Amino acid sequence: MTEVGGMMQFGPGATTAPVPPLVVEHVAKSYELDGGRTVPVIGDLSLTLGEGEIVSIVGPSGCGKTTLLNTLCGLLAPDAGRIRWHGREVAGQPQNVGYMLQKDLLLPWRTALGNTMLGLEIRGVPAAQAEDRCRAMLDQLGLHGFADHYPSTLSGGMRQRVALARTLVNEPDVLLLDEPFAALDFQSKLLIENDTVDLVRKGRRSLLLITHDLEEAVSLADRVIVLSKRPTQIKAVYDIALGADRRDVISVRQAPGFSDYVRSIWADLDVVLQ
Amino acid sequence: MTAEIDTTATPSAAKGPIDRAAGMGRRWLRLRGTLGVLVTQLVVLAAFLAFWEYATGQNKAAAFMFGSPSAISKFLSQMAYDGSLWRDTYVTGLETLLGFFVGNCIGTLIGLSLWYSRFVSRVVEPFVIALGSIPIIALAPIIIIWFGTGLISKVAMSTLSVVIVALVTSYKGATGVDPDQINLLRTLGASKFQIFRKLVVPASLTDIFAGLKLTVGFALIGAIVGEFMSSSEGLGHAIFKAGSLYIIPKVFAALVATIALALILTFAVGKIEQLLMPWRRQLR
Numbered sequence A: 001m002t003e004v005g006g007m008m009q010f011g012p013g014a015t016t017a018p019v020p021p022l023v024v025e026h027v028a029k030s031y032e033l034d035g036g037r038t039v040p041v042i043g044d045l046s047l048t049l050g051e052g053e054i055v056s057i058v059g060p061s062g063c064g065k066t067t068l069l070n071t072l073c074g075l076l077a078p079d080a081g082r083i084r085w086h087g088r089e090v091a092g093q094p095q096n097v098g099y100m101l102q103k104d105l106l107l108p109w110r111t112a113l114g115n116t117m118l119g120l121e122i123r124g125v126p127a128a129q130a131e132d133r134c135r136a137m138l139d140q141l142g143l144h145g146f147a148d149h150y151p152s153t154l155s156g157g158m159r160q161r162v163a164l165a166r167t168l169v170n171e172p173d174v175l176l177l178d179e180p181f182a183a184l185d186f187q188s189k190l191l192i193e194n195d196t197v198d199l200v201r202k203g204r205r206s207l208l209l210i211t212h213d214l215e216e217a218v219s220l221a222d223r224v225i226v227l228s229k230r231p232t233q234i235k236a237v238y239d240i241a242l243g244a245d246r247r248d249v250i251s252v253r254q255a256p257g258f259s260d261y262v263r264s265i266w267a268d269l270d271v272v273l274q
Numbered sequence B: 001m002t003a004e005i006d007t008t009a010t011p012s013a014a015k016g017p018i019d020r021a022a023g024m025g026r027r028w029l030r031l032r033g034t035l036g037v038l039v040t041q042l043v044v045l046a047a048f049l050a051f052w053e054y055a056t057g058q059n060k061a062a063a064f065m066f067g068s069p070s071a072i073s074k075f076l077s078q079m080a081y082d083g084s085l086w087r088d089t090y091v092t093g094l095e096t097l098l099g100f101f102v103g104n105c106i107g108t109l110i111g112l113s114l115w116y117s118r119f120v121s122r123v124v125e126p127f128v129i130a131l132g133s134i135p136i137i138a139l140a141p142i143i144i145i146w147f148g149t150g151l152i153s154k155v156a157m158s159t160l161s162v163v164i165v166a167l168v169t170s171y172k173g174a175t176g177v178d179p180d181q182i183n184l185l186r187t188l189g190a191s192k193f194q195i196f197r198k199l200v201v202p203a204s205l206t207d208i209f210a211g212l213k214l215t216v217g218f219a220l221i222g223a224i225v226g227e228f229m230s231s232s233e234g235l236g237h238a239i240f241k242a243g244s245l246y247i248i249p250k251v252f253a254a255l256v257a258t259i260a261l262a263l264i265l266t267f268a269v270g271k272i273e274q275l276l277m278p279w280r281r282q283l284r
């Protein structure tokens, strides 16, 4: 399964053109229903996620965004096409990829700290070192003093912050987020968006963000990909050039041109109101 | 980096005196509610006992047929005095505990490990249903032939009445784990065994403890049925012997001891549950 050309890029001195962390080529995916019928969900999809790039994906609900994300991180197998992480096709789960959903998926029997430590624990990082890193990450995300709280005692926004800490503490090169902030109130959402973008840009990480919130898509991303209805294809791509400090998602919303992007994407989505 | 936290959250560390007072008020209200229930329960019980005592006091035949609270307590103190109460309760308690422990260990172990293989669990399913539908009393004669008339046969009866329930509840717990949660662990690089140990087992604890509470009663029934078949001691033996001699208050006296035993064991399971699942205490 290993791509020889891709391997070469890892050799010493072979860094003329950096390999993008994620390249998707002509991926297709359908579901087999119980009756034997197949439902094509992803038609034919190609995209590239560059290093340090933030790409938002929007599309009508049910068009296959979650399916795409699960396919990318190896939880589902594509029917066709190639997915290359750092130039290589991988069997199973790719390394150094962070994955986060709308559901925080915190384990109720673990404290905020325990939940954050999950990934490091699995990889066998010594407990004391893992704990230090996790406490620092929780502090960075504004959860100082909450490390020993159980999830049931935290608010929705704080729980999602713990989930973000659990993802980021593993230092992933690429984050795949599936509507991570959709369940939060407006204020918590803006704050956590800001922290996410800040940490992602500071760490030169790449982020693929699925969202149905168009303002979120535009304010966070360098590029917005609009998907069509099922079987999904790319309908439009917007390079977001807003000039402002892209680490401040709140001021970006005031930048001239912001609402034009939102309006065009809205038109692309072609939402039919009954 | 922002140090802000959600304004919607109230960190308990920063709770003011007013919050704390409100918390105490709520705790008091809850305590008062529990107290009210307890008092009502005692009143109902007392009324029932008083009626029983009064009705059987009017009529010799009724006193013979139904016993009376005073006669029952007379037998209880007599049994306590001659030591048979403690001896019988100890014997039945030991049989029940051993059966409860062995049955739950075996059942839970199998139930949880069935999570590992969808294939094996599908193969096993009809057998489990078939075994679960056998009334254990029908097995008693065979058990006595195999294991004799001593402690072991009662423990075996008790184990058998527990094991299928434990297996089914723990399997239900293991397969009920959110698939998204499993996916999350997979993306964190977890092996199947790590998923089992860090997610499936703790996530099944709630169901396992529901099974434990249910099987306390089953274990006791198994032990007592075993004693009915053949025994020389135990509460089941006491009930059986008193019953065949038509000493009905003594039957009730042994039943009271049986109920007390069941309550104590159930209470103990509840305590262990609280100890093992401290995060549940913070819910509410």
Ligand SMILES: Nc1ncnc2c1ncn2[C@@H]1O[C@H](COP(=O)(O)OP(=O)(O)O)[C@@H](O)[C@H]1O
Residues within 6 Å of the ligand: A031, A032, A033, A039, A041, A059, A060, A061, A062, A063, A064, A065, A066, A067, A068
């Ligand atoms: N496991 C599955 N089996 C069959 N159909 C599925 C399955 N998961 C999703 N689908 C269908 O595939 C389509 C895309 O789902 P999804 O990827 O969740 O969409 P989105 O995330 O864009 O809302 C939907 O129509 C959904 O009903």
Ligand SMILES: [Mg+2]
Residues within 6 Å of the ligand: A065, A066, A067, A178
């Ligand atoms: Mg979705």
